[in-house]
Amino acid sequence: MSDKPSAIEFKTDRIVCIDREDLHLFAEVIDTIAIDDRCWVRPLAIARSTSESFKLEFLHDLRDAAQLILPADLFRDALDTEVLPLISELFHPDRDSTKSTNAQRVLYQFIAERYRYQQLPRVQNFDLR
Template sequence: MTALIKFHASQVVFLEHEHSRLYAEVVQFVESRQLCWVRPIALVTDPEQRWTDYQYWMIQDLRDGSDLMCPARLFHEALDTEVLPLLDRLYQLQDSKPQSSDLHQFIHEIWQAHPEAFQ
């Protein structure tokens, strides 16, 4: 039996796949179905996977993108030490336009890597 996961509204979480992380804010956690309704913040790529060295991050601003519903077990809690540098970098980006195709590709890769989570 797997442990039940519990997130709360406004919490920042991330989905990780290979060299990328999708950071998002929890809008609502559906405990009975173990689903998270999240609002994407940014898609972050770090080819070296040095997640603590944010100067190497490649960031795509997704704050104006679509909300998502995904299984809670795929999410991880984001630490303040990750989120604060990310938000700082986001506010420094100029004329950042959301790349919805990159978000869709990332979600497709998550779906392919974890098909059992979506059943």
């Protein structure tokens, strides 16, 4: 059995994550496409992890960005310790969650950099703040 996740391993409504160094893209699984091992996801947010701890620094609310269909092996299951603070930040009733006005650009930039980082030597590091 492979260490890489398969699309059929991800269930609908599960929160998954794509990691790129200290940045993490969190998304909700809408459906899986088993025929070519892909996941259809709804982006939620990008967060940065601190090197000293497992705490996440919330960066961008991506709920207004386009949905994605990406290879399942890019994703991992998000941990409860990551998801609970993230959901709390996104859906806090007393706070006006400021959605990224440039959510689509930030999302595409993250995905493009992730593929570039995976396939080519690192040339440039984007600041997504």
